Amino acid sequence: MATPMESLALATDSDDVVFLMVPFPAQSHLNQLLRLSHLIRSRGFPVHYAATAVHCRQAKLRHENDTLLLNTSGITFHELPTPPFNSPPPSEPYSFVKFPQHLWPSFEASLNLRQPVAALLRELSSSSSVDTTTTRTRRLVVIHDYMMSYVVQDVASVPNAESYSFDCGSTFCNFSLTCQFSGKPFPVAQLEPEAIPTLDNCTIPEFTKLFVIQTQFNHLSHGKLFNTCRPIEVPYLDLLADAAVDNNNNNKQWAIAPTPLLPAVTANHHxxxxxxxxxxxxxxxxxxxxxxxxxxxxxxxxxxxxxxxxxxxxxxxxxxxxxxxxxxxxxxxxxxxxxxxxxxxxxxxxxxxxxxxxxxxxxxxxxxxxxxxxxxxxxxxxxxxxxxxxxxxxxxxxxxxxxxxxxxxxxxxxxxxxxxxxxxxxxxxxxxxxxxxxxxxxxxxxxxxxxxxxxxxxxxxxxxxxxxxxxxxxxxx
Structure with missing residues (x-):
């Protein structure tokens, strides 16, 4: 049986498998999927990155790893249309929750990206242009931020497409939220009730509602990518896999970090x-x-x-x-x-x-x-x-x-x-x-x-x- 590396070498002989990355519009989320885009492109796959014009520009500006940028050309950026939204200054952090409420207009507007993404899915699932040649797409692989599950839901209607959610947070946080929604005890003992994080005391109600919207499309994902590695969080990866089985959800999972961190940074000595x-x-x-x-x-x-x-x-x-x-x-x-x-x-x-x-x-x-x-x-x-x-x-x-x-x-x-x-x-x-x-x-x-x-x-x-x-x-x- 071929090892993953051998299978990958065989797979990258052709350009008929195309990747589409759909990030959530916040800096850390934009950055993580751009890092992953460069790594996948370095393996020989065509990669497309879709976000609003301002967020595409922001992601490229702040991507600090010049080695990856220089060695992995060929990522195609798609600037998705979205209705205008406000860009207010940060509010004073005196509220009960210090969540960046000034970014909420952008988060809310992200829901309007469903139709542009659906159109892009149909386009990329038909053919892909790579180095001036056009190939038939055998499979379109959509990697989307968990908070964009609603936006990519139309992947289910594309016969040759599969979607995979990407969780930018820790697996411990993911499992803790699973406990909260299922009524299980918080996984850290000996904490006073006021010291336990919950969605209610960590975010604003609007963001909690947005989070709940995304959970309704969990079943459409073909698997999950976690921004972590097993030596750090293997107990929580295993617990999440068990929870997925209990809920009849797909339990394929990959902990893909910290590979994106390892190439040396060569940014002009700051x-x-x-x-x-x-x-x-x-x-x-x-x-x-x-x-x-x-x-x-x-x-x-x-x-x-x-x-x-x-x-x-x-x-x-x-x-x-x-x-x-x-x-x-x-x-x-x-x-x-x-x-x-x-x-x-x-x-x-x-x-x-x-x-x-x-x-x-x-x-x-x-x-x-x-x-x-x-x-x-x-x-x-x-x-x-x-x-x-x-x-x-x-x-x-x-x-x-x-x-x-x-x-x-x-x-x-x-x-x-x-x-x-x-x-x-x-x-x-x-x-x-x-x-x-x-x-x-x-x-x-x-x-x-x-x-x-x-x-x-x-x-x-x-x-x-x-x-x-x-x-x-x-x-x-």
């Missing part, structure tokens, strides 16, 4: 990397809260003071949350306490630009990561062996933080989810930095576990029989 070159090994804590986090000015001041009082070297990416259209909006310039940058000169660096996170996390000077715990950030940090100080804000982040601190034990909390409505003080920030970075028993244990887990993850990714190739061999069967 100023942040040049600064890191001058720092001692494992001496810097990287501080970044992703593209969808808004902090009050008071919270920015407390964070600045906590970093200063810790006396720890730091690299802080200080940016306001993205708007829907990042090309047609002015970002709010968050102010630092008077004299702060002068006082920490030589000890810390603040950047307000988009930073190459993978390059930063793999840099030998970085020894810790203070993060909002978006799953992309968690996975990148774990792959590079960098422990985390967890500060979740909304969505899947509280679940991911519990996985990091309570289950994998490769991080320390800045705050627990039960304190989400409180101002995080400089003293709490200072304490978490010292716990993670100082030569204490706790810090040593966390750093050691992070380094050991990184080795296991990388070994898993280097296995020739990895799950991405297994999936591609199946999809091209």
């Amino acid at each position: 100023p942040t990397l040049e600064w890191l070159d001058k720092q001692p090994p494992r001496s810097v804590i990287y501080v970044s809260f992703g593209s969808l986090t808004t902090m009050s000015q008071q919270q920015v001041n407390e964070l600045a003071l906590g970093l200063e009082e810790s006396k720890q070297r730091f690299l802080w990416v200080l940016r306001d949350a993205d708007r829907v259209d990042i090309f047609n909006a002015e970002s709010t310039i968050l102010q630092l306490p008077e004299g702060f940058e002068e006082r920490v000169k030589g000890l810390g660096k603040v950047t307000r630009d988009w930073a190459p996170q993978l390059g930063i996390l793999r840099h030998p000077s970085v020894g810790g990561f203070m993060s909002h715990c978006g799953w992309n950030s968690c996975l990148e940090s774990l792959t590079m062996g960098v422990p985390l100080a967890t500060w979740p804000m909304h969505s899947d982040q509280p679940y991911n933080a519990l996985l990091i601190t309570h289950i994998l034990k490769v991080g320390v909390p800045v705050i627990g989810w039960g304190e989400r409505d409180e101002l995080v003080t400089s003293s709490a920030i200072k304490k978490s930095i010292e716990s993670l970075m100082a030569s204490s028993d706790e810090g040593h244990a966390v750093r050691t576990r992070a380094e050991e887990l990184s080795k296991v993850i990388k070994q898993s990714a280097e296995d020739n029989d990895n799950e991405l190739d297994s999936f591609l061999a199946y999809a091209a069967r």
